[in-house]
Structure formats: C-alpha cells, structure tokens
Amino acid sequence: MLQPPPAAPGMREDAIDTPALLLDLDAFEHNLDTMAAHIAGSGAKLRAHAKTHKSPVIAARQMARGAIGQCVQKVAEAEILAWGGVPDILVSNEVVGRQKLARLAALSGIARVAVCADDAAQVAMLAEAAEAAGQRLSVLVEIDVGAGRCGVAPGPDAVALAQRIAASPHLRFGGLQAYHGSAQHLRRPDQRQAAIAAAAEGARRTVEQLRQVGLDCPIVGGAGTGTFALEAASGVYTELQAGSYCFMDADYARNLDAAGQPVATFRHALFVLAGVMSAARPGIAVLDAGHKAVPTDSGPPLVWQRPDLTYVSASDEHGTLACASETAAPKPGEKLRLVPGHCDPTVDRYDWYVGLRRGVVECLWPVAARGAMT
Amino acid sequence: MLQPPPAAPGMREDAIDTPALLLDLDAFEHNLDTMAAHIAGSGAKLRAHAKTHKSPVIAARQMARGAIGQCVQKVAEAEILAWGGVPDILVSNEVVGRQKLARLAALSGIARVAVCADDAAQVAMLAEAAEAAGQRLSVLVEIDVGAGRCGVAPGPDAVALAQRIAASPHLRFGGLQAYHGSAQHLRRPDQRQAAIAAAAEGARRTVEQLRQVGLDCPIVGGAGTGTFALEAASGVYTELQAGSYCFMDADYARNLDAAGQPVATFRHALFVLAGVMSAARPGIAVLDAGHKAVPTDSGPPLVWQRPDLTYVSASDEHGTLACASETAAPKPGEKLRLVPGHCDPTVDRYDWYVGLRRGVVECLWPVAARGAMT
Numbered sequence A, B: 001m002l003q004p005p006p007a008a009p010g011m012r013e014d015a016i017d018t019p020a021l022l023l024d025l026d027a028f029e030h031n032l033d034t035m036a037a038h039i040a041g042s043g044a045k046l047r048a049h050a051k052t053h054k055s056p057v058i059a060a061r062q063m064a065r066g067a068i069g070q071c072v073q074k075v076a077e078a079e080i081l082a083w084g085g086v087p088d089i090l091v092s093n094e095v096v097g098r099q100k101l102a103r104l105a106a107l108s109g110i111a112r113v114a115v116c117a118d119d120a121a122q123v124a125m126l127a128e129a130a131e132a133a134g135q136r137l138s139v140l141v142e143i144d145v146g147a148g149r150c151g152v153a154p155g156p157d158a159v160a161l162a163q164r165i166a167a168s169p170h171l172r173f174g175g176l177q178a179y180h181g182s183a184q185h186l187r188r189p190d191q192r193q194a195a196i197a198a199a200a201e202g203a204r205r206t207v208e209q210l211r212q213v214g215l216d217c218p219i220v221g222g223a224g225t226g227t228f229a230l231e232a233a234s235g236v237y238t239e240l241q242a243g244s245y246c247f248m249d250a251d252y253a254r255n256l257d258a259a260g261q262p263v264a265t266f267r268h269a270l271f272v273l274a275g276v277m278s279a280a281r282p283g284i285a286v287l288d289a290g291h292k293a294v295p296t297d298s299g300p301p302l303v304w305q306r307p308d309l310t311y312v313s314a315s316d317e318h319g320t321l322a323c324a325s326e327t328a329a330p331k332p333g334e335k336l337r338l339v340p341g342h343c344d345p346t347v348d349r350y351d352w353y354v355g356l357r358r359g360v361v362e363c364l365w366p367v368a369a370r371g372a373m374t
Helices: A025-039 A056-064 A075-083 A098-107 A120-133 A156-166 A189-212 A228-233 A343-347 B025-039 B056-064 B075-083 B098-107 B120-133 B156-167 B189-212 B228-233 B343-347
Strands: A020-024 A045-049 A069-072 A088-094 A112-117 A137-142 A171-177 A219-222 A270-278 A284-287 A309-314 A319-323 A335-339 A352-357 A360-366 B020-024 B045-049 B069-072 B088-094 B112-117 B137-142 B171-177 B219-222 B270-278 B284-287 B309-314 B319-323 B335-339 B352-357 B360-366
Touching (some): A025 A045, A025 A056, A025 A352, A045 A056, A045 A088, A056 A069, A069 A075, A075 A098, A088 A137, A088 A171, A156 A189, A171 A189, A189 A228, A270 A343, A270 B088, B025 B056, B025 B228, B025 B352, B045 B056, B088 B137, B088 B219, B098 B112, B137 B156, B156 B189, B171 B189, B189 B219, B189 B228
Parallel strands (some): A020 A352, A045 A069, A069 A088, A112 A137, A137 A171, B045 B069, B069 B088, B088 B112, B112 B137, B171 B219
Antiparallel strands (some): A309 A319, B020 B270, B270 B335
C-alpha cells in the first residue's frame, strides 16, 4: 500500500522522518552526466536498467542525456514506464504466462517493446500472444555468456532459435541479449576484462553465424555498472544496460581499478536516512532501519562519512551499529545516512524518493513501479 | 505504489499470476486455533505481532480467537491497525523522533496505545509529546534479557527508569518488555529452555524489585513462535508476542523437539507462487521470484512438496532451482509454491494476500501496512 511521504519540499534533511530514501540530486546528475560522457563516441548506446530506479521520472532524465530507452525485468515495470511516457522498452529476460504475455502484447501497441527468449516453447507462446493482440513483438535471443542462469549457448543453438523467431509472422528477431551479471562484481579489473572478453567473443561469434544465415542483429545488449566500459569498447555490443550507475551502492564501491584503488567513476547518490532509536549499551547504537528498510543481500550498508560506525547486524526493523569509540556513540534521535549494500532492492522498499539538494528537500518522486513483480 | 491483485475470487491456483503471496486459509485457521488451544489456561495471553502480517483483517481473526491485542514495531503500523479497528496496540520497541511521537500520542486518543523505552531521554520526549497532545501514554521499560540489542539491564536500571516514567503526569508505567528474539531460532529445545529460563529469571527479579518500590507491573511481555510455550509456563510473562505462528516459514521449521524431530505445532500456511521462466540448461530451472519476491535473510525458500528441487541462488528477479533429476526438471510456464525462508519480510514485499481454500481463490486481503516503516 502507498505510504505517505516522509518529508515535504523545503524541509531540511534533519527534519525528514526515518527511515527515508534520500536522493542527492547533485550526485545523481553528476552520475548521469558522467555515464553520458564515458560512452559518447563508443558506438554503443545506453539503455538504462529501470529495475534499479523503477521511476518514469528518472527514466526521462536518463533519456534527456542520450539513453535510447529503458530495460526492465517485469511486464508490470514495462507498463508503468510506458504509461509514464517511455517510448522504447526491452524486457531483458524471459516472460512466461498467459496473463503476462497478453499484457506485453497489448503494451506493444503504445510503445516499442521487446522481450527475450531462450526456448522454442516460449517463442510459440509469444507468437500466440502477439497474434491474439494483433501486434508484432520484437524478440531477442538470450545467450549465456558466463552468467550460468538463463540463455542458450552462443552459436548454433542461438541461431536456431533466432530462425524460429524470424519465421513467425507475429514476431520480429530483435537481436541478442548477452548480459554477464556476475562479471559486474568481480573485484579486480583483470577478472572483469577476462569475463567480458569471453562474453563479447561468444556474442561476436553468434552475430557472425546469424549473418551467415541471413539474419541481421539489430541489438546486442548487455553490460552493467561494473563493466560497461569494456562492452562499450568491444565493438560488438550496441546497447549498454547499466542501472546502478545513477545511484551507486556499497557493493559496487568495492570494485577496484588497476592501481588497486576503488573505482570512483560514480558518486554515492542514494541513501537511507535512519534514526537512532536506542543506545542503552556502551559502544552500541540501534537504528530504526533493519533489513526491511535496507536489504542486506549484498552485504550490510555503510554509515556515510562515519568510519567510526559499523552496521554489524540487521533484524527486521533494527539495525545494530558498533561504535569504534564510546564517546562517539550516537544518541537516540540522531539521524545518520546509510549507503545501501545493494541499491536495487533498497529502492523497491520505498514509495518515495526524497530528492535533496545541498541539504534541502527539492522534490518527492514516486517509486512508481515499487513492488511491480508480475 | 499499490499493485493490482494477481488473482480474482473463484480462480483456480494454476491461473494465478506470478509471483503471488498465497495464504492457505485452512492451514492459517488451524494455526490460529492451535495457538489458542496451546495457551488456554496458562495465565498468559496472546498479543500477536502484526509485524508479521501487517493486516487488520488478520488481526481481527486473531482477536476473535482470544488475542487481547496486537504488537507492532512502527508507529505507521500502529496507525493502520488502529484505523482498521484494533483497540489495543503495543509498539514493542523504542520510538524516537518528533513526528513519530506526535503521531503516537494522537493515536492514543482513539486506541489503547503503549510503547517501550530504555533511556531517560526517550522518557522525556514521550512525556513532552503526550503533554502536547493532551494524552497520557503507557510506557513499558524494555529490559535486555539476552537479545543484546535494545533494553536496559534487568534489576536496578530498569526500576530507576520505571520510576521516572511513573513520576511523569503525562505517562503511565505499563510494565516490562522482555523479548528474547534470538532464542526463537536456537534449534535444540534444551538451548531454548536455558535461554528463556534466564530471561524469565531477569524479568521475575525486576518485577520483584519494582514491587519493593511500590510499582505494579501490569504487563510482562515477550516470547515468539519458537519459545512461546516456555514463557507461557514461566508464571512471569503475562503477554505472548508470537507473530510467525500464523504462517510458519522455513526457518522456524528447522527448530527441533526433544526427539530431534522438527517441531510441527504449526503448518505452513504462507507461500510464494512462482513461475518457471527459463529452463535452458539441463538440471536447472529459473523462477520469476528472486530476492525481491522472497527475501533470503533467513536462508532460501523451500520448494513445497518437491524435495527433488532446491532453490540454490537468488538474484533480484531470478531464483535458480537445481533439479535432482533431469527428467523431473520443471518446464517454462509451470508454477511452484515456495515456502519463504522468513515470513515477515516476505509479506512486506506484497500488496495482496491471495487467500485460497482447497485450491480456489476465496479472498484478496490487502497487506495494509506494507512498507509502513516510519
């Protein structure tokens, strides 16, 4: 259900109710500009991933800086973006189920919509849904370039599936989905380079084999915040699907550059503002933000600009901080910014972004696709 | 934002869109009846914890079977329950912050509301908010009986804080909060018995010391699904705060009885219905329910009545199943029930309970306090 916003425009940060999802607008805009500058001239375009932000408002800002469209994972996310004005959407995985396919086909009447497949049965179901809706759906073949999750093997299996798509009067072969998710989080640059070199080689070989059977490959999509520069430079990928770059999180901040230093391309723009609810024991403070407020699937949050404080454990609604020095322990009522371990599931816990500029609330943007799972 | 429901009354289970939060109504009612029977005559009453279910509809069913009220963790949860008709609510932890305290004090004009404190500064803030609202707030002293999180030490510290509460014309000393959360998940019954014996002893000693200074202790609250029978039998605890018992989850199902067998007091009533979206690799199936749909903070979900399938990894929107035998691997479009690892955060991901009886949708109950974090 929709929660009331925890702040109002003009309010100062220390008056915002907790927990709240804060967006530092200067850092956010810096990240959008930085991504646009990084990939300019690379031959690849940004199709930013909306599973991170779940907001047509943010999508519009990405597209104003050159993003050609958006990726989503769910039909319900695609609907909310399309209805919010996004004209070009890729569902970057497989979609199965009668209701979902009917909704997807209907949506392709009001926006460019593409979806992925890795199985002949899915292709048949997509064709049936498209025919019933009187639409023609664009379908990409997902190839497994190292993630070991969805996708057919690069090469002949992918070509056979592409031919099956191209043979349907209700479908259009849209290209290849070649995303290597786990490569994003390999910490050393040589590890990331090796993983993406292998992924790009699988994609390149498949594109070539498709060409040999007369199939053009309009899109080769993949890449995320941890590796996008590698895919952009590959000469194979045409679309980059980074999502987290606009917010950053504690997990991505652990990726290292060639000098062994954290990659600092993007700034932390997303925070959870939490309040201290208890400090009854020396050296410990308890926050009103547990794992319902700041999911810990990619590790605990960091406490922003407070290296003396460590978020050591999360229960449903309590977050326990260990304090390096008893004298520095925060008191009940103090508010602290947390840098989420993983931005995507954190955003999905909130109904509102509280947009801040230099400490003052400027806007409240709805997390319009919050909970959009079907 | 509010999502449309994934089902309609009268629909059969295999037609429900995925992912969906299913409630098996027969198992749910069995659990409510079982709890009522277990504690009848124990001297302790059930004040069921709504952080699990977040629903005035479920609260009403618990109270129809003898629960004397509800616990919550958040003021926003208390509001939704009180506005939905629950007359007696305990916020079972500390609440700090000007807005929250003003809301809490206002709420105590329409329902019996109590809250916890473990610090003199909180008591002062509570008194100020109660005075401003022209209300008198009931405040329990939280004592740390082993959880090592919030709470003052049992004994003199607790007595001093209780006296401070009792001395305020705007507050009323409500009793002791003596919850031992981590004891719920100790797997062996002797471990749970030892932990709760120590907790009850701390509470008993504090009650006695309060009596010596002339303070009566109307409530001694604590207990959860893993240990409630121990607190009920202690002769000290007057209110039991179990929440998960009405749903059960995979984590609580790992608790053992004296014979080394899983405690089977309650049945699994809560499920996430998930769909297979991809099965491109032998022995692997990928579900449309990742950790956004079924949080893994207490371990992965189990696949209901399918011991041949293991949920081995969760990413944002993908759940990967390993199949014991290739011939048994589920196909795209198949739907499977998952037993969540942890029911509380799972419920909080959904806007709707899909209530099922013998395979047919009977009702759609809103998760009215979904996302109520402030």
